[in-house]
Amino acid sequence: MAKHVLVAGSLHHDLVIKADTFPVADEYIAGYAPRHLPGGKGGNQAVASARSGTQTWLAGRIGDDEAGRVLRDNLVGAGVNISLLQTGAGEATGTSVAIVNGYGDFGAVVIAGANASFEADKISLPPDAGVLLLQNELPEAANLTLAEKAAASGIHVILNGCPFREIAAPLLSRTNTLILTLHEAEAMSGHSLSNTRLTLEAVESLTERVPHVIIFLGGGGMAQGERGGRPEYHPAKERKPVSMHGAMDFFVGAYASQIAGGSDFEAAAHYAQAAATLFMATPVERRDLIRATQIRARLGEDDQ
Known part of the structure; x- marks a missing residue:
C-alpha cells in the first residue's frame, strides 16, 4: 500500500533573472526576462x-x-496538503534571487525570512506517512527533531x-537516503570529484555513513550507491537544458514519491533521473503540467 510523503522545508518567493x-x-551586467516563481x-x-500522484504534506512557515x-x-493548486503549514504574524516570507545563464546554469542568493522561525516541535507526523x-x-535542530520522530516510527528519512x-x-x-549535488559531495569528502572514478569513490565512502x-550531477546525470553494493554512474540525459533552476528539487521530490509508493532504491533513483531530465527540457511556463505519465514515458525512452 502506498504511503504518504511529508516534506518539511523552506518556502521562498523567487525572482529568477536570465543573463x-x-x-x-x-x-x-545586463539581465532580462525576470519572473517571480514559487520556490x-x-x-x-x-x-x-x-505531481507524481503521491499524497504529499508540507510542513513549513510563511509570513x-x-x-x-x-x-x-501554489501548494494548494498542486494538491499538497498544507494543514501543517505555519504562518508567522508580521514575518516576511522567505525569498531568493536566482540568475540563470545562457547554458542553463544558475546561482542564487537566499533570504530565510519566516523559514528561520519554523517550529518543528509543533509538527505531528501525518497518518500513513512513509x-x-x-x-x-x-535549521538543523528542526531537521533533527523531525528525523528522530520519523526514525522512531520506522519512516524512511x-x-x-x-x-x-x-x-x-x-x-x-x-x-536513510542522502542526496547531494557535486558541490556538496566535494565539501563532504574534502576533495575535488573531477572524474567519474572519484565520484563513485565518494559515493561508496558516503554509504558507510x-x-x-x-x-x-546536473543535466540529469547522477551517481548512486547503496551500502554493501557497487556504486553506479548514469550520464546526463539532457544535453541542452532550458534551465537547471529547480531541477534538483524536482529530482528529489520525484524520488521521495517513489520510495513512498514502495519502489526500491534503484528504481526510485532512475525515475527521479527521468523526472529531472524532463523538467530541464520543458519550458518554464509548462513545467506545472508534468505528471507521472510523462515521466514514465521519458523513463522508457531513456532505457532504450
Whole structure:
C-alpha cells in the first residue's frame, strides 16, 4: 500500500533573472526576462512529489504577506496538503534571487525570512506517512527533531544536503537516503570529484555513513550507491537544458514519491533521473503540467 510523503522545508518567493553570464565582483551586467516563481526547496519538492500522484504534506512557515499567499495558493493548486503549514504574524516570507545563464546554469542568493522561525516541535507526523523529506534550508535542530520522530516510527528519512553545511552525526544516523549535488559531495569528502572514478569513490565512502546515497550531477546525470553494493554512474540525459533552476528539487521530490509508493532504491533513483531530465527540457511556463505519465514515458525512452 502506498504511503504518504511529508516534506518539511523552506518556502521562498523567487525572482529568477536570465543573463548571458554571471557577474564577478564589482561587475554590472545586463539581465532580462525576470519572473517571480514559487520556490524554496521544501515547496518545490512537495510540489514535485504531488505531481507524481503521491499524497504529499508540507510542513513549513510563511509570513502573513502577499508572497506567503502566493506560495500557499501554489501548494494548494498542486494538491499538497498544507494543514501543517505555519504562518508567522508580521514575518516576511522567505525569498531568493536566482540568475540563470545562457547554458542553463544558475546561482542564487537566499533570504530565510519566516523559514528561520519554523517550529518543528509543533509538527505531528501525518497518518500513513512513509517518507520524511528534509533539506538544509531549515535549521538543523528542526531537521533533527523531525528525523528522530520519523526514525522512531520506522519512516524512511531522506535528507537533501543542500545548501552545504556540516551535517551532525545524530542527523546522519537517522537518514536513510542522502542526496547531494557535486558541490556538496566535494565539501563532504574534502576533495575535488573531477572524474567519474572519484565520484563513485565518494559515493561508496558516503554509504558507510548513510545506507543510500545519490549525487545529482546536473543535466540529469547522477551517481548512486547503496551500502554493501557497487556504486553506479548514469550520464546526463539532457544535453541542452532550458534551465537547471529547480531541477534538483524536482529530482528529489520525484524520488521521495517513489520510495513512498514502495519502489526500491534503484528504481526510485532512475525515475527521479527521468523526472529531472524532463523538467530541464520543458519550458518554464509548462513545467506545472508534468505528471507521472510523462515521466514514465521519458523513463522508457531513456532505457532504450
